[in-house]
Amino acid sequence: MLTPESVDDLHCDAVRALSFAACDDALSTREFVAIEAHLHRCVRCRNRYLSDAVFLRATRNAVALDSAPQSLRDRVAHILQPRAAENASA
Numbered sequence: 001m002l003t004p005e006s007v008d009d010l011h012c013d014a015v016r017a018l019s020f021a022a023c024d025d026a027l028s029t030r031e032f033v034a035i036e037a038h039l040h041r042c043v044r045c046r047n048r049y050l051s052d053a054v055f056l057r058a059t060r061n062a063v064a065l066d067s068a069p070q071s072l073r074d075r076v077a078h079i080l081q082p083r084a085a086e087n088a089s090a
C-alpha cells in the first residue's frame with residue numbers, strides 16, 4: 001500500500017506492482033489518481049496497465065463461461081450442508 005508521501009512521486013516499479021489492483025478498482029482514489037497521472041507520462045507503464053486490463057477482462061469472461069451448472073451447485077450445497085451444521089455445533 002502506498003503512503004501519502006509516496007503517492008506523489010510514483011516510480012515505474014510501484015505503478016507496475018499496483019497495475020492489477022488499479023484495473024480491479026481496488027485502490028484508493030488518491031492512489032488511482034497518482035497512477036493515472038503516471039500513466040499519462042509513461043508509455044511503458046500505460047502499455048502494461050492496458051495489457052493487465054485486457055487479461056483481467058478475459059479472465060473474468062472465461063470464469064463466467066465456465067461456471068458449474070445450477071444442478072451441480074445444488075448437489076454440492078446439499079452435500080456440504082450437514083458438514084456446515086456439524087462445524088457450527090463443534
Ligand SMILES: [Zn+2]
Binds near residue numbers: 013046
Ligand atoms: Zn512508468
